[in-house]
Amino acid sequence: MLRRTPRTPRTLPALFLTLLLCAPAGRASATPLGRQVVAADQASRRVLVLQTAEELMAYQGPDRLPVVWSWSADRAPDLADLAPERSWTNPDEAKSRIRQGRRYLLTTASGGLAAVVETTTGRTRWAADLGTAVNPHSIELLPDGNVAVAASAGGWVRLYAASQGPRATVHAVFPLPGAHGVHWDGRGGLLWVLGDESLTALRVGGTPAAPTLTAVRSTPLPDPGGHDLGPVLAEPGRFWVSTLNGLWSYDPAADRFTPVHLADPAADRDVKSIGDEPGTGRLLTVTPDHTAPCDWCTSVIRLHRPEGVRTLRGTHLYKARWWGGR
Template identity: 45%
Template sequence: MRIKMLATVLAAAVATSLVAAGSAVGQTTAGDSEAAIAITEQASDQILVLASDDAAWSKAQVAWRWRPTAANGFADLVDNWGLPDEAKLRHRGDQAYLLTTDSYGLAAVVPYPQGTGSYWAADVGRPANPHSIELLPNGNVAVVASTGGWLRVYTASQDPRSTTYVQFDLPDAHGVYWDEKRDLLWALGGHDLVALRMTGRPGQPRLTEVRRVALPTPWGHDLQPVSSDDDRLWITTGSQVYQYSYASNTFLQDFPAAGVIQTGVKSVGDERASGQVLASLVQVGNICTWCTDTVSLFESDGSLLLHGAQIYKARWWVDPNAD
């Protein structure tokens, strides 16, 4: 009970202290990176975007924030939000979108920076524990769920609240990424990395497995493209961080930060322009036992601290498929 009360007090304090600084992100810098950072902040149950500099984090200067409310068009889905666990930036045409999931069941594609309405949103099931999401070129949306043990492609191209889907079973599914170069949908499960080919019409999608690779260590968690090398994917497991090479079909640990980022990595990614590697690692002593209040920057041997935060994932606020 005491822990629950502390969590409630902390969430209220964080929500009060995170002062909004406008709807769009500026170009203030941290070291040699101009990209902003998005976090899934579970103390205040919000997606937050901050500039990647010490001042923005130490002063809690939030450039953009989002959570579902009746006012922004999510009256039917507010009960499916409480533990946000994914935030990605993607584009469709000239419109940017926040892609987000929440362990309480929400999966959504939200116009950015408008933050109102949705390209698509649905309750995909709280017991399923959705963990990641991807926007596909035909307008559909892929979602993975860890407890559910599946990847689903929802026919978002047909209706902004479509709950029609095709399912691919993948135990402990945690990550999903659309590989534009190869026209493949990658998905990460607890023990395997799989590549799927999409066929069929947008309203009747089909998935075919074309590659399956066993992970070197168990409990796959995060799946992201390596921005500096389009042959590679970032892969995290319960105990290690790898880069998977499509060409050699191998998991590699030949990148500079390999010896440092290992156990408890919830998210990892590099920023193409600067080469900065960003990661969120489980922090001993955080009231949320799977969270941290600090985002690590490994190429600069630095970090960004947001006091009182419970950060699950941190992402460079960049679309890897954008020109």
């Protein structure tokens, strides 16, 4: 179910936000001020679409979070059969994808849920409860409508025949210890997957109803503990890779990892998510605080090049990304 935040007094900035909130349900998108930010918040059990980077840096809080749009499996009637009270525990991924002119939220939770949600309606295109033991950690929507899910505790990447229906369970599987990241590279026509020790390219075969996965190449990581994988938008064809101790840009053509150094060396370590804003190249990262009550989460969104830090009190953020169309 889509939720809108309360209206604010109609100052000029507030009027702009009100216009966004009064748009048709779920129409969170890029604004003239830049890209909005999407975050997985484990405290509220919601995916939050936040204001743009410029607006976030001006946000004073803590009276009201700068939320433009939100979604929760707890309030989605069409997911009631998947026990969201358990399966939606600790949401840990949120991505935006556009297919055939429609925007989709891609999300997973450690409790077992994986889902693809159409943002304009809030309806679920596909979802599955994968159980509490596997820890779904990332998700990708392929051009044919099938869905790839990486599960870190399960040690696999599965490609579900989601194009066949909203509860399709037929899948291909690729074993991958510590599977954390998955990304479809349309330029190369490959599904890239990130594990504890390696970055692997998979070729998708078979049919949409009966897909297959075949490893094409695999490259050892320069540092163990692979965590996040995504496109470098400023350099098409390259990927962001985060590991336990570093950030990297990977060039598949040269099969080479190049270290990425941020202004604060400590910000390079244990990064849960990283991405560059289209057009500006500004980086957005999330790094855990390692403090109670959620030592794998944070309430802080960090921007780099130029630098900026914003604390969103009361949140337990696991990942945050630019809410961009891909």
